[in-house]
Amino acid sequence: VADPDGLRSISHSLLEAIKTHPGEQVLQKLGTPNFVMLLNTGGILPTRNFTRSQFEGAERISGETLEETLSLGNEGCYACAVRCKRKVSSKERYEVSAEYGGPEYETLASLGSCLGVDDLEAIAKGNELCNRYTLDTISTGMCIAFAMECFEKGLISLEDTEGLDLTFGNADAMVEMIERIAFRRGLGDLLAEGVKRAAEKLGGEAKKYALHVKGQELPLHDPRGKFGVGLSFAVSPTGADHIESAHDPFFQQIGPGLESVSPLGILEPVSALEAGPQKIRLFRHTQLIWNLWNCLGICNFIAQPPWALSLNEVVNTVRCVTGWNTSLFELMKVSDRGMAMARIFNLREGFGRKEDTWPERLFEPLPDGPNKGQTFTKEDLEKGKDLYYEMMGWDRENGKPTTGKLIELNLEWLL
Amino acid sequence: VADPDGLRSISHSLLEAIKTHPGEQVLQKLGTPNFVMLLNTGGILPTRNFTRSQFEGAERISGETLEETLSLGNEGCYACAVRCKRKVSSKERYEVSAEYGGPEYETLASLGSCLGVDDLEAIAKGNELCNRYTLDTISTGMCIAFAMECFEKGLISLEDTEGLDLTFGNADAMVEMIERIAFRRGLGDLLAEGVKRAAEKLGGEAKKYALHVKGQELPLHDPRGKFGVGLSFAVSPTGADHIESAHDPFFQQIGPGLESVSPLGILEPVSALEAGPQKIRLFRHTQLIWNLWNCLGICNFIAQPPWALSLNEVVNTVRCVTGWNTSLFELMKVSDRGMAMARIFNLREGFGRKEDTWPERLFEPLPDGPNKGQTFTKEDLEKGKDLYYEMMGWDRENGKPTTGKLIELNLEWLL
Numbered sequence: 001v002a003d004p005d006g007l008r009s010i011s012h013s014l015l016e017a018i019k020t021h022p023g024e025q026v027l028q029k030l031g032t033p034n035f036v037m038l039l040n041t042g043g044i045l046p047t048r049n050f051t052r053s054q055f056e057g058a059e060r061i062s063g064e065t066l067e068e069t070l071s072l073g074n075e076g077c078y079a080c081a082v083r084c085k086r087k088v089s090s091k092e093r094y095e096v097s098a099e100y101g102g103p104e105y106e107t108l109a110s111l112g113s114c115l116g117v118d119d120l121e122a123i124a125k126g127n128e129l130c131n132r133y134t135l136d137t138i139s140t141g142m143c144i145a146f147a148m149e150c151f152e153k154g155l156i157s158l159e160d161t162e163g164l165d166l167t168f169g170n171a172d173a174m175v176e177m178i179e180r181i182a183f184r185r186g187l188g189d190l191l192a193e194g195v196k197r198a199a200e201k202l203g204g205e206a207k208k209y210a211l212h213v214k215g216q217e218l219p220l221h222d223p224r225g226k227f228g229v230g231l232s233f234a235v236s237p238t239g240a241d242h243i244e245s246a247h248d249p250f251f252q253q254i255g256p257g258l259e260s261v262s263p264l265g266i267l268e269p270v271s272a273l274e275a276g277p278q279k280i281r282l283f284r285h286t287q288l289i290w291n292l293w294n295c296l297g298i299c300n301f302i303a304q305p306p307w308a309l310s311l312n313e314v315v316n317t318v319r320c321v322t323g324w325n326t327s328l329f330e331l332m333k334v335s336d337r338g339m340a341m342a343r344i345f346n347l348r349e350g351f352g353r354k355e356d357t358w359p360e361r362l363f364e365p366l367p368d369g370p371n372k373g374q375t376f377t378k379e380d381l382e383k384g385k386d387l388y389y390e391m392m393g394w395d396r397e398n399g400k401p402t403t404g405k406l407i408e409l410n411l412e413w414l415l
Numbered sequence: 416v417a418d419p420d421g422l423r424s425i426s427h428s429l430l431e432a433i434k435t436h437p438g439e440q441v442l443q444k445l446g447t448p449n450f451v452m453l454l455n456t457g458g459i460l461p462t463r464n465f466t467r468s469q470f471e472g473a474e475r476i477s478g479e480t481l482e483e484t485l486s487l488g489n490e491g492c493y494a495c496a497v498r499c500k501r502k503v504s505s506k507e508r509y510e511v512s513a514e515y516g517g518p519e520y521e522t523l524a525s526l527g528s529c530l531g532v533d534d535l536e537a538i539a540k541g542n543e544l545c546n547r548y549t550l551d552t553i554s555t556g557m558c559i560a561f562a563m564e565c566f567e568k569g570l571i572s573l574e575d576t577e578g579l580d581l582t583f584g585n586a587d588a589m590v591e592m593i594e595r596i597a598f599r600r601g602l603g604d605l606l607a608e609g610v611k612r613a614a615e616k617l618g619g620e621a622k623k624y625a626l627h628v629k630g631q632e633l634p635l636h637d638p639r640g641k642f643g644v645g646l647s648f649a650v651s652p653t654g655a656d657h658i659e660s661a662h663d664p665f666f667q668q669i670g671p672g673l674e675s676v677s678p679l680g681i682l683e684p685v686s687a688l689e690a691g692p693q694k695i696r697l698f699r700h701t702q703l704i705w706n707l708w709n710c711l712g713i714c715n716f717i718a719q720p721p722w723a724l725s726l727n728e729v730v731n732t733v734r735c736v737t738g739w740n741t742s743l744f745e746l747m748k749v750s751d752r753g754m755a756m757a758r759i760f761n762l763r764e765g766f767g768r769k770e771d772t773w774p775e776r777l778f779e780p781l782p783d784g785p786n787k788g789q790t791f792t793k794e795d796l797e798k799g800k801d802l803y804y805e806m807m808g809w810d811r812e813n814g815k816p817t818t819g820k821l822i823e824l825n826l827e828w829l830l
Contacts, residue, residue, distance in 0.1 A: 262741070262745075
């Protein structure tokens with residue numbers, strides 16, 4: 001560390017900032033599970049494989065309920081002052097070990113609402129199993145959601161499931177399917193391939209229920225209620241991803257979220273439903289910021305937007321740690337460089353403009369909630385991509401970084 | 416002022432920085448006239464209308480000679496701690512008033528070396544007259560240089576000059592021509608139009624001696640020895656301009672110049688003669704920085720690169736004055752926005768890629784000095800423009816900002 005005193009001073013002021021930051025306080029108290037009720041109220045809680053966007057059992061799998069029932073309180077990563085992680089255990093219908101942490105929001109939705117499951121204990125067990133077997137809870141849940149919809153539509157039979165009733169809402173079936181996926185037993189062997197390949201093997205209508213982008217299963221945010229998140233899903237180099245960019249609702253009104261991005265020159269509120277130029281601009285800037293967290297190895301729950309560590313303090317932190325005379329300008333270029341490199345890699349591997357898309361279901365109207373009926377069209381998405389590519393210095397044809405852009409980023413070797 | 420104490424603290428540390436900054440100290444002692452010998456030694460001192468790049472009379476018009484002869488010491492703008500301005504007077508062959516300031520470097524070259532004139536007193540008088548008549552000394556000198564070359568080539572006769580001997584080196588003729596231009600008398604009426612129109616009216620070969628870009632006369636730096644400055648001349652929205660971007664020599668080796676641009680991510684030295692991708696990248700970044708001084712109203716002799724006020728202190732200054740939570744990233748966008756707006760304006764007025772060029776003479780080999788024979792080709796310039804446009808988010812066809820770029824810069828209204 002080039003400047004230990006400087007770093008210590010940032011650390012102390014961050015500690016104070018966390019204590020008074022409403023969002024960090026909620027994270028400390030409830031963790032990400034607090035998002036269950038927020039998304040359900042907003043009508044963007046993926047339910048039964050995205051056929052609904054509100055879940056009648058939301059309260060039973062909410063952060064508040066988790067806290068009142070299975071939770072043993074919070075834990076944290078090393079030296080973290082937020083400590084958003086939950087510790088849970090149970091010895092009722094399922095024995096849930098406290099060793100594997102509690103379910104995050106994504107898991108409560110992927111193993112819960114998206115399967116129509118409102119059994120918190122089963123979800124906690126499913127979470128434990130995924131963590132034990134090193135399965136991603138989002139992809140695992142979405143594979144089971146896919147299977148449940150196929151089961152409902154008759155594309156997967158009781159014979160295929162060896163008698164397991166894959167009806168939406170069957171909590172025990174969810175737990176059992178995780179075991180089968182982990183050990184590639186029976187139908188689990190098919191689902192372990194992910195929804196894209198599974199649908200290809202099943203054939204026919206199955207494709208309609210395989211919700212993924214570039215083979216990556218959708219995370220648990222219905223983008224029909226927040227276009228920036230939708231654009232994330234389409235253009236993220238790793239396929240559908242919910243931590244590609246700060247989510248639209250933070251910037252809908254004058255307030256701390258919007259104020260935190262003023263160093264980026266973003267000064268005006270933008271509606272979550274906006275799909276036009278101002279949204280693309282907001283998305284591009286906040287995507288570069290969140291990608292910077294990936295480059296720096298910073299947690300997604302600590303820095304602005306929308307958390308406690310300001311962009312300027314991030315820059316100062318890098319200066320203190322490295323001793324480099326850096327700036328937000330240079331760090332944004334670092335992030336931009338990462339995006340360009342990932343893009344070039346993807347293009348080489350055959351992922352271009354055509355693959356920056358949504359599964360068909362996301363072009364249908366939002367089924368529930370305050371924005372019920374809200375629809376983004378294919379034209380909205382294609383126009384958004386045009387602008388996004390151009391803002392990134394990529395061509396419109398295939399999103400290929402231009403020669404000038406690569407050289408601006410000192411990536412001449414990628415020409 | 417939002418934060419007077421913060422601003423005062425920056426001001427105090429700047430004062431200290433100026434005291435130990437070698438470049439600022441030379442500016443204080445000699446002002447910009449110190450560049451005469453630097454450019455002459457480097458073989459890039461425009462001489463006799465850019466037909467030579469070293470001047471045998473350089474020492475007689477140097478900053479050192481000025482200081483020993485006509486100078487009454489330095490003056491400064493309000494509250495400036497550098498005070499680079501000269502005060503001069505004379506009562507010999509010419510009566511030179513101390514009211515109008517001494518000649519800057521550009522004037523020593525435009526009314527001196529570029530006319531083959533080595534008479535410091537006459538130059539000081541010419542400077543006084545230009546300032547009194549509000550004539551730009553660069554354009555005025557270059558108009559006279561044009562006329563002198565036309566006179567030498569027989570395109571302007573003694574009859575045209577009403578008997579005035581316009582031979583290169585005639586100091587009195589220079590002073591007289593300034594009077595004639597100011598009052599549009601005789602040949603002065605033609606030259607008052609600038610070299611572009613004057614050459615069009617004279618016809619024939621005259622065009623070859625009219626050194627301008629977009630109708631703006633060349634400033635007194637031979638770009639054949641520094642390609643970035645050459646690119647400035649070509650792409651500056653206001654025509655050939657020497658304060659469009661920090662000059663190449665500051666970044667040729669590891670040292671304070673290069674270190675000052677590390678917040679821009681520029682970390683490797685680039686030769687002044689380099690015309691390839693690394694030069695275009697350096698130019699584009701430092702152009703945005705120098706254009707930021709225009710946006711902020713900051714003097715070209717105070718901030719990095721290469722002067723005393725660091726880029727981070729510039730950001731802090733803006734924060735203290737305005738109270739805005741800004742960053743170098745946002746300020747670079749402000750500058751980028753200015754460039755895009757100027758470009759759109761110029762395109763509307765008929766200035767596009769074709770007008771981003773050099774007068775033919777600059778494609779000829781550098782005539783004198785350590786880099787004698789050095790040549791930049793039309794291909795060098797065209798390739799440089801391709802890359803520069805792309806880095807700016809402008810198309811290659813005509814340097815038109817793309818839709819995505821305009822929206823990134825919040826310039827939707829210019830679509």
